[in-house]
Amino acid sequence: MIPDVPPDVIRLDEVSRVFPTEPPVLALSKICLRVGQGDYVAIVGPSGSGKSTLLNTLGLLDRPTSGSYLLDGIETTTLRDGARTRLRGRKIGFIYQSFHLLAHRTVAENVMLAEVYGRSARAGREKAGLGRPRLGRTDRGSTWNGPAGRGKTGHGPVDAPAGVTVNGYGRRGRRARAEEALEKVGMTHRLDFLPDRLSGGERQRMAIARALMGGPSLLLCDEPTGNLDSKNTGAVLDLFDGLRDQGLTLLVITHEDAVSSRAGRRVRISDGVLTEE
Numbered sequence: 325m326i327p328d329v330p331p332d333v334i335r336l337d338e339v340s341r342v343f344p345t346e347p348p349v350l351a352l353s354k355i356c357l358r359v360g361q362g363d364y365v366a367i368v369g370p371s372g373s374g375k376s377t378l379l380n381t382l383g384l385l386d387r388p389t390s391g392s393y394l395l396d397g398i399e400t401t402t403l404r405d406g407a408r409t410r411l412r413g414r415k416i417g418f419i420y421q422s423f424h425l426l427a428h429r430t431v432a433e434n435v436m437l438a439e440v441y442g443r444s445a446r447a448g449r450e451k452a453g454l455g456r457p458r459l460g461r462t463d464r465g466s467t468w469n470g471p472a473g474r475g476k477t478g479h480g481p482v483d484a485p486a487g488v489t490v491n492g493y494g495r496r497g498r499r500a501r502a503e504e505a506l507e508k509v510g511m512t513h514r515l516d517f518l519p520d521r522l523s524g525g526e527r528q529r530m531a532i533a534r535a536l537m538g539g540p541s542l543l544l545c546d547e548p549t550g551n552l553d554s555k556n557t558g559a560v561l562d563l564f565d566g567l568r569d570q571g572l573t574l575l576v577i578t579h580e581d582a583v584s585s586r587a588g589r590r591v592r593i594s595d596g597v598l599t600e601e
């Protein structure tokens with residue numbers, strides 16, 4: 325009998341992305357890439373080589389011009405926006421260099437909000453045709469107001485009384501899931517702190533907890549240690565090792581050898597062409 329082999333988490337076949345500028349830019353050129361469950365892959369390459377375009381494509385924030393992208397065995401290139409957004413919400417967590425935290429929300433609330441708004445905020449960006457996510461926009465409150473909104477009273481999804489559901493999720497369950505995610509990153513002692521009371525390393529750990537909400541199978545990280553000193557970089561990399569050991573798949577864009585040397589695999593992009601190192 326043939327054993328059941330799980331599909332690759334990521335399978336790209338001849339994926340190209342051309343930006344239709346004048347002249348057009350070939351940002352990704354016939355990229356083939358297979359990444360299995362629990363793989364930890366560093367993406368390196370010079371500025372302008374296509375790293376962010378690749379990450380946006382993998383994160384279903386951008387569509388290839390041609391080629392096939394299977395995520396957990398699902399062909400994504402032919403999915404409609406709504407289906408892509410739901411798939412992204414279920415399977416993918418994002419971590420960025422700047423932590424993109426809401427300044428007036430506590431640690432626990434920031435993490436809880438990821439579950440409430442994650443889908444709609446990302447959908448909004450995609451619909452608006454915004455390539456690389458710039459979450460500073462959401463920090464200013466434009467997108468994060470979401471379907472339930474937040475009046476002047478501050479009464480919004482996070483504040484909703486226990487038992488009231490927002491977007492189909494109960495507040496109490498959301499709080500419990502946020503605490504669980506924060507426990508994974510060693511942040512339960514800071515649940516009710518505001519982000520400005522946290523160190524850089526703590527902020528990034530909180531952002532990692534936020535990315536873990538919803539139980540993604542894939543973490544996409546864009547220079548996750550770019551704002552951290554070497555001690556905090558080490559702590560984040562230890563966390564990544566632990567997540568990989570639990571079966572998460574990680575792809576990390578990085579310029580830092582300290583980071584890429586911890587990954588099991590390194591791929592390089594030059595002028596949109598990907599090669600294994």
Ligand SMILES: Nc1ncnc2c1ncn2[C@@H]1O[C@H](COP(=O)(O)OP(=O)(O)OP(=O)(O)O)[C@@H](O)[C@H]1O
Nearest residue numbers: 343345349351370371372373374375376377378455
């Ligand atoms: N929306 C866009 N329209 C036109 N060209 C674009 C667009 N986004 C990216 N590009 C071009 O595509 C190429 C790849 O860009 P990308 O941002 O993916 O590079 P990168 O490797 O992430 O660079 P960096 O390390 O500086 O962030 C570059 O030549 C860039 O100018």
